[in-house]
Amino acid sequence: MRQKPWVGLLMSSGPMIVMIVFIGLPIVLAVAYSLGDVLGLNRAIAAVAQHQVIVKHGLTLKVYRDLWANAGIRADIGATLWVTVVAVAVVLVIAYAVSLYLRFNHNRLAKVLSAIYLIPLFIPVVIASYALVTFWNAGGFVDALMAHLGSQGFPGLSYTLTGVVIAQVWVNLPFAILMLSSGLTAVPDSLIEASRDVGSTFLRSIVRIVLPLNILPTVIVLTFTGIGILGSFTIPYLMGPTAPQMLGVATTTYYQAFNEPQQAQALAVLTFVLAAGIGVIYVWANVQANRREGIS
Amino acid sequence: MMRRKAMVWGAGILIAGGALGVGPILPVMAASQPVTTITLYDSGDVNIENMWQNYMIPLFEKEHPTIKVHLIYSTSGASNTDIYDRIAAAEAAHKNSGIDIIGSSIAPEAAEAHLLEPVSPKVIPNVTKVSPSFLKAVNDEAVPYRGSSVVLAYNSEFVKSPPKTLMGLLHWIKTHPGKFTYNTPSSGGSGAGFVQEVVNYYVPKKDEPIFETEYKPALESTWKKGLSVLKSLTPYIYRDGFYPNGNVAVLQLLANSSIWMAPVWSDMSTSYKKEHLLPPSIKLTQLTPPMNGGPAYVGIVKNSPHLKQDNIFVNWLLTPAAQTIVVNEVDGYPGVEYKYAPPKAKQVFGSIAGDSSPYWDAQFSTDLNAKWQATVAG
The missing domain is CATH 3.40.190.10 (Periplasmic binding protein-like II)
Incomplete structure (x- = not known):
């Protein structure tokens, strides 16, 4: 078949142009603005913003330095990382437990479970967050349940970072289980049976055979969930405490309530850098997987 | 090969559709x-x-x-x-x-x-x-x-004699832990009104009008005392310092008796009472000096x-x-x-109508939001 390079170019140019105009250019502008450049397309936003750092020539890191000097922002960054790490870890543990159960059991419970775990996928995050706030709040369902069991004074987990973690886990579980169980299904029974034949325990065959073959889905869950939680807004806005805030909420607050778009964009750039850090893990895992399969 | 051809056509149709779709809408609206x-x-x-x-x-x-x-x-x-x-x-x-x-x-x-x-x-x-x-x-x-103006709402079932001054209110908050809160100033005007009321109280009288009409960031150093007073209230606020997001969230806490007193908008709370979203025991009053409106x-x-x-x-x-x-x-x-x-x-409005302090300049207000988040919430 004769190659026509222009066909491919034409086909990819549409999405490419969209990417450049609506994603690439705004990123470049935002980064430039956060570094003190208020000319060109940044002029309109700079005309109404408060507390800007403006440089006539060159660029400056002053916006970032000032943000870092703010103890509240440092607490926000800490809270964001804590929620992300803890929530991802909990998601991974629960998702693996459920997926392994579904992989090796075909009883009625497994059938019910495989239908139930998908439910959060079909409930909008806003609705779910409100429900979880009421459910976990003082005076809510959990509180009432504990009072019935004789334990008074449940403080309520709504409006705490723990509450944010609970909500994040709830929302992110379906995707994680979906991903992991499809990965586990791809592990051939014959391999597991072979390892059991030579006398390895069930746990040992899981750790030595199943998990290593399921690395790529695990990394996908890890990175996609991580990036999603890192940049989340709705859950921490509704479920989280007044302070510290997660970066998504802090960014919006700086932009809307403080009228400081430059600082908001600097926070957005920071979130982007953190997400890119997670992205690197994903790319690395893909490269490894491809290399193993002989595609390079 | 077939698939590629189909995709090229698909992309072409999409692009053409996009270009056509946007075009005709505008002239129709401007038609005579x-x-x-x-x-x-x-x-x-x-x-x-x-x-x-x-x-x-x-x-x-x-x-x-x-x-x-x-x-x-x-x-x-x-x-x-x-x-x-x-x-x-x-x-x-x-x-x-x-x-x-x-x-x-x-x-x-x-x-x-x-x-x-x-x-x-x-x-x-x-x-x-x-x-x-x-x-x-x-x-x-x-x-x-x-x-409309920010007024003080209280539950008359629990509060027999509501405070009449700001100092009286601050004293009430400290003697009734967990029964007062206000929404974050950046999420609604009623919380902002209370924050401004406290901060304004400690601002030199000669500077007060400047906050309403001009923007001089240097004057914000006079907010320090008011903000530290607000910070000192934190342990006595609902759930050890939880400030809800939005005017409505505060009204809901008042409605289910989680809190007994809070700053609210005059118009919203009157409507809520009328619609029985707030119990009849919730009453409205104004402080001296009045909160803004x-x-x-x-x-x-x-x-x-x-x-x-x-x-x-x-x-x-x-x-x-x-x-x-x-x-x-x-x-x-x-x-x-x-x-x-x-x-x-x-x-309808009786004693609360017409009695309010002027709003602050928008730029001062946003700065106050930021300072509150950094000092009181943090």
Whole structure:
């Protein structure tokens, strides 16, 4: 078949142009603005913003330095990382437990479970967050349940970072289980049976055979969930405490309530850098997987 | 090969569809029909959205069949910054932003920056019915059409003698731990009103008017005392210092008796009482010095292509018909002076009407939001 390079170019140019105009250019502008450049397309936003750092020539890191000097922002960054790490870890543990159960059991419970775990996928995050706030709040369902069991004074987990973690886990579980169980299904029974034949325990065959073959889905869950939680807004806005805030909420607050778009964009750039850090893990895992399969 | 061909065609159809789809919409709107559509932007809670959509606009359109009003409404002011940027950018380019009339907190801000058309009795005759001081505050570029103020709500079932002064309130908060809160100042005006009240109390009297009319960031050092007083309240606030997001969240806490006292908007809380969303035991009172309040403005954006219709609409908002909607449906203070207002207005609001401190300048307010988040919430 004769190659026509222009066909491919034409086909990819549409999405490419969209990417450049609506994603690439705004990123470049935002980064430039956060570094003190208020000319060109940044002029309109700079005309109404408060507390800007403006440089006539060159660029400056002053916006970032000032943000870092703010103890509240440092607490926000800490809270964001804590929620992300803890929530991802909990998601991974629960998702693996459920997926392994579904992989090796075909009883009625497994059938019910495989239908139930998908439910959060079909409930909008806003609705779910409100429900979880009421459910976990003082005076809510959990509180009432504990009072019935004789334990008074449940403080309520709504409006705490723990509450944010609970909500994040709830929302992110379906995707994680979906991903992991499809990965586990791809592990051939014959391999597991072979390892059991030579006398390895069930746990040992899981750790030595199943998990290593399921690395790529695990990394996908890890990175996609991580990036999603890192940049989340709705859950921490509704479920989280007044302070510290997660970066998504802090960014919006700086932009809307403080009228400081430059600082908001600097926070957005920071979130982007953190997400890119997670992205690197994903790319690395893909490269490894491809290399193993002989595609390079 | 087949698949690739199909994909090329698919992409082509998509691109062509996109190009065609956008095109024809614009000329249709500009077609020479007798009906003119004007675009109104406003923000706030759902009570105001309801006022526009179910009362004001239908009645206006019925009385003026050649004018249609297109409402763009942003709950809790989430789009205020975007819309303001858009208007400012359009004005800088001497173009129209697509928005003819703006309400919300950006209206006075835009008036201050001379982004709005001057209002004079010549084009808006009813403007003579509003208090001249309200017009002066916005360079005669916007019209006050309704008002409200932040008042203190308390549950009379638990609170027999509510505090009358700010000092009395602060003392009450400390002697009743967990029974008071206010929403974060950045998420709603009632919380902002309380924060401003406390901060203002410790500001030198000579500086007070500056916060209302000018913007001098150096003066913000005088906020320190007030902010530290607010910080000292944290352990006595509901759930050891939880500040909910939004005016409504506070009303809900009042309704289920989680808290017994809170700053609330006069109009929202009156409506809530009427609709039984707040129990009858919730009463309203005002402090000395009073918490802030004042008019809500609408203004006509410069370069609007429909000036004639805009003027008709803004003028209509000050007619008895529209002012009755303000008083009856959203329990707002009338925008016109009381002698022109529906007689019911005075008796509904009784002791809380007309007694309020002026709002601060928008830029000072946003700075106060930021300082509160950094010192009180953190």
